[in-house]
Amino acid sequence: MGTYGREAVVTALLKNHLSQADTIVGSAGSALLKKGFQLGWARVGHGSISASIDTNFIEINMEDIKSEVDKWISQFDDLKENEQRIYDALTEPTPEQFMRLSRILSDASSIQQAYFQIKAELDEVEKEFENTVRVYRSPMRQALTAATLMYNSLNNIKGDFSDFENVSVYVHGIESDGEDFQDDVEEVADTGDVVVRKIRDEEAEYYIIQEVDGKRQMKAYDSLEELKESKYYNSEGRLHIVYDTEHQNEHRQETSDDLSELLTDMGLLNETTKIDMFGHSYGGRRSFQFAMDYPDHVRSITTIGTPYETNTLGSGANKYPFIAGHIPFVDFHPKEYSGYLDPNPENYRTDDGIDHSNVYTDMASESMGDDINHLKAANPEAYEKLEEMDITATAGSSGTISTYNYFDRKTEKVYLGDHIVSVNSQLAKELGDLIDDHEIYSIKMPIAHLKEIRNEEFIDLVKEVNKKEKE
Amino acid sequence: MVSRFLKISILLILPIFLFGCGADKLTYQKGFPKTKTRALIEFIGQQASQQMHFLYKEDNQCIYAKIPTKNDREVPYYRYEDAQLNDYVGKYLQTKLTPKTFKALRVDMKENLFQGISNKAIYNLPQISMENDNVLHVKTKTNERDFDLVDVLKEYKVKKTDKIIYEVTALTDEAFQLYVKDMDLSKTSKTDMTLFIKQDLSDIVVTQLYPGKLDKALDKNNLILYKSLLTKLDADRYLVKSASGYRILDYKSQQLKSVDDNDYLSLDGKYVYINGNKKDLQEGEQRIQTIENYLKGNDKYEREFNLSFKKIAKKLKLDTSGVSSASINYFNKDFVVIRLNFSGVVVGKAGATNVIIDLQDKKNPTAYIVDLGLE
Numbered sequence: 001m002g003t004y005g006r007e008a009v010v011t012a013l014l015k016n017h018l019s020q021a022d023t024i025v026g027s028a029g030s031a032l033l034k035k036g037f038q039l040g041w042a043r044v045g046h047g048s049i050s051a052s053i054d055t056n057f058i059e060i061n062m063e064d065i066k067s068e069v070d071k072w073i074s075q076f077d078d079l080k081e082n083e084q085r086i087y088d089a090l091t092e093p094t095p096e097q098f099m100r101l102s103r104i105l106s107d108a109s110s111i112q113q114a115y116f117q118i119k120a121e122l123d124e125v126e127k128e129f130e131n132t133v134r135v136y137r138s139p140m141r142q143a144l145t146a147a148t149l150m151y152n153s154l155n156n157i158k159g160d161f162s163d164f165e166n167v168s169v170y171v172h173g174i175e176s177d178g179e180d181f182q183d184d185v186e187e188v189a190d191t192g193d194v195v196v197r198k199i200r201d202e203e204a205e206y207y208i209i210q211e212v213d214g215k216r217q218m219k220a221y222d223s224l225e226e227l228k229e230s231k232y233y234n235s236e237g238r239l240h241i242v243y244d245t246e247h248q249n250e251h252r253q254e255t256s257d258d259l260s261e262l263l264t265d266m267g268l269l270n271e272t273t274k275i276d277m278f279g280h281s282y283g284g285r286r287s288f289q290f291a292m293d294y295p296d297h298v299r300s301i302t303t304i305g306t307p308y309e310t311n312t313l314g315s316g317a318n319k320y321p322f323i324a325g326h327i328p329f330v331d332f333h334p335k336e337y338s339g340y341l342d343p344n345p346e347n348y349r350t351d352d353g354i355d356h357s358n359v360y361t362d363m364a365s366e367s368m369g370d371d372i373n374h375l376k377a378a379n380p381e382a383y384e385k386l387e388e389m390d391i392t393a394t395a396g397s398s399g400t401i402s403t404y405n406y407f408d409r410k411t412e413k414v415y416l417g418d419h420i421v422s423v424n425s426q427l428a429k430e431l432g433d434l435i436d437d438h439e440i441y442s443i444k445m446p447i448a449h450l451k452e453i454r455n456e457e458f459i460d461l462v463k464e465v466n467k468k469e470k471e
Numbered sequence: 472m473v474s475r476f477l478k479i480s481i482l483l484i485l486p487i488f489l490f491g492c493g494a495d496k497l498t499y500q501k502g503f504p505k506t507k508t509r510a511l512i513e514f515i516g517q518q519a520s521q522q523m524h525f526l527y528k529e530d531n532q533c534i535y536a537k538i539p540t541k542n543d544r545e546v547p548y549y550r551y552e553d554a555q556l557n558d559y560v561g562k563y564l565q566t567k568l569t570p571k572t573f574k575a576l577r578v579d580m581k582e583n584l585f586q587g588i589s590n591k592a593i594y595n596l597p598q599i600s601m602e603n604d605n606v607l608h609v610k611t612k613t614n615e616r617d618f619d620l621v622d623v624l625k626e627y628k629v630k631k632t633d634k635i636i637y638e639v640t641a642l643t644d645e646a647f648q649l650y651v652k653d654m655d656l657s658k659t660s661k662t663d664m665t666l667f668i669k670q671d672l673s674d675i676v677v678t679q680l681y682p683g684k685l686d687k688a689l690d691k692n693n694l695i696l697y698k699s700l701l702t703k704l705d706a707d708r709y710l711v712k713s714a715s716g717y718r719i720l721d722y723k724s725q726q727l728k729s730v731d732d733n734d735y736l737s738l739d740g741k742y743v744y745i746n747g748n749k750k751d752l753q754e755g756e757q758r759i760q761t762i763e764n765y766l767k768g769n770d771k772y773e774r775e776f777n778l779s780f781k782k783i784a785k786k787l788k789l790d791t792s793g794v795s796s797a798s799i800n801y802f803n804k805d806f807v808v809i810r811l812n813f814s815g816v817v818v819g820k821a822g823a824t825n826v827i828i829d830l831q832d833k834k835n836p837t838a839y840i841v842d843l844g845l846e
Contacts, residue, residue, distance in 0.1 A: 179796070213715045420817065451814075
């Protein structure tokens with residue numbers, strides 16, 4: 001829009017707004033914000049944003065900035081109303097006066113449109129900020145955990161459970177929570193063990209496994225205080241943490257960051273406590289991620305039904321979220337947001353302008369093999385610690401088929417997957433020697449993946465691992 | 472022609488009489504029960520008394536012994552009146568119940584419903600504390616005495632340095648039962664003991680209440696002074712309270728029995744939910760017997776009803792491939808609370824809920840579907 005014929009009252013107001021815009025951009029110190037303002041202001045046709053960006057930090061309150069632009073829009077409303085009132089008060093307006101009013105009304109409306117455009121640009125800047133911040137969120141959180149651990153160590157701050165030396169953490173898979181693992185724990189835990197159930201969006205629940213007159217009971221306690229006051233409470237046993245992720249479909253990195261925060265609060269990331277991880281389905285990837293991030297604290301990993309390789313279900317749901325979210329009788333949430341964005345440019349999706357990563361983007365784009373190889377190159381010490389861990393990858397299998405091998409001239413038995421994840425993927429074949437033990441369990445159910453967590457042989461394995469690792 | 476029509480009609484109707492008249496049909500509805508009933512009040516009362524043992528009810532007052540904590544110098548006793556519990560049930564009925572609000576009400580009840588009993592003699596409650604070297608000091612209305620547990624429990628090799636847990640599990644005017652657990656005894660041996668003690672402290676019987684061959688101490692003659700603590704079922708069988716529920720003293724087979732591992736004994740020990748304790752409770756026909764009929768092994772059932780997980784899932788509009796786990800949380804006369812965990816269709820979980828099965832109205836037994844967070 002040109003400025004030819006622009007009335008002085010409009011120019012005066014614009015001058016004022018331009019000055020305020022310069023102040024906002026200058027004090028925010030963000031080139032991204034400056035660019036957004038410049039793009040929007042170009043439509044105004046009055047000068048340009050010239051503030052320099054020379055501060056060392058960025059400080060933006062987008063809500064305040066938007067409300068400032070709203071104020072400008074409102075001031076042009078006032079101007080239009082005022083000029084209309086002046087014109088209406090004239091007894092015999094001249095054609096020049098009519099033309100003047102028309103110019104002001106039209107010019108003000110155009111400027112207001114430009115201001116709305118600035119707000120739209122600000123929305124884009126905000127999303128870009130959020131997307132950028134998400135990439136750095138995880139390293140920041142890990143640094144914060146490290147700083148907290150150091151602070152706690154220097155100041156001798158201990159968490160409520162720091163006396164436990166043997167801890168098991170159970171992590172569920174996609175679209176789920178820890179209730180099935182809770183049933184497993186009720187069977188595998190020893191008398192005297194403590195169970196903490198971290199429930200999504202709720203307070204934690206506390207239990208002690210007690211044997212009374214020969215009958216095993218999982219006794220509930222209503223609070224941490226009640227638990228610790230119990231005469232049955234004994235930190236020489238094992239602590240079992242049945243963990244619900246904050247978002248059911250969150251990316252494994254988000255789980256690892258949340259879990260480290262929880263375990264730090266509980267006083268369990270210390271030199272003596274050893275953690276044994278158990279994961280079902282994608283919970284195996286989550287467990288592995290935690291072990292990769294905190295290898296000094298993890299002693300073993302045991303998984304079942306875990307898609308270590310990229311997975312068809314994940315790819316399909318990620319690629320066709322609308323279909324996945326609307327398949328009759330199936331309740332998938334491939335768009336679920338969990339606040340994390342992976343640095344891998346393929347491991348993300350964009351919903352409503354927000355870039356984010358979740359279980360579906362992860363299973364579609366990354367195999368754990370690739371991640372482990374990256375770790376091996378980037379952090380060989382951490383990889384060596386993974387090698388020292390006892391890692392068991394087990395597979396649920398819906399059955400076997402016989403195939404004839406023409407080369408060897410013999411019939412071979414081939415295990416089928418659990419209807420969702422292939423046996424090879426569950427057994428983490430691509431991780432090679434890093435996996436110490438493999439087991440395959442036969443599960444005769446319409447969808448084996450759903451039942452493998454409650455499989456008796458797997459429950460026996462969990463019990464055995466808990467016992468062996470404690471010894 | 473009429474005769475042929477009659478025969479066909481009879482053939483069609485007969486199966487309804489043969490198969491349709493046994494088990495009651497449940498009415499399924501979402502939400503918590505809306506009216507105060509005996510069984511609902513009992514259930515809510517039990518929720519608040521999780522770390523306690525119910526001792527007796529008299530003059531509209533319920534008396535409990537709390538399981539002593541590390542901070543308790545002696546066994547604490549509590550009471551509440553029926554009217555007070557009744558008021559609390561009103562709060563449950565007025566609240567929109569979710570796992571969070573249900574727990575909040577339970578915690579509030581624990582803190583405010585129960586009143587501590589300081590004058591124990593009025594309620595015939597023994598004052599029990601543990602002194603140094605595992606000497607139990609007991610004071611009742613009529614007597615006061617020290618029991619050196621190293622001596623009293625010498626058969627079980629209890630030492631004076633051992634960590635001992637003790638709980639009052641049952642009580643009458645004549646006697647009381649004390650559960651004692653030695654936390655330092657080897658895990659391979661039986662660490663739990665029960666002491667039957669006369670209120671005047673003139674007699675004590677030491678035994679163990681593990682299922683199996685009857686301990687000599689449980690001989691009829693030995694327990695003659697403690698009859699008030701037993702519930703007679705028939706000429707040969709009595710119910711005895713242990714710290715983990717009721718057991719059956721069977722003098723005919725000389726066994727201390729529990730119900731079968733697959734079955735579930737009610738809180739008061741009077742009813743058995745057949746297959747209620749199976750690893751996964753199955754849907755379909757459910758049967759409840761009195762303990763007497765259960766022990767006789769007959770086919771007389773107190774209640775029979777059909778439980779349908781599919782109908783519950785439908786009420787909750789869940790897309791599910793079925794139930795991944797089902798178990799009983801609470802069972803007493805005419806009232807069962809179960810937990811159902813529904814799998815997703817392909818992966819994950821479709822949802823979970825509690826179901827309160829209220830069998831009090833024989834004509835219209837109802838299943839209330841509400842998630843109370845009870846697992």
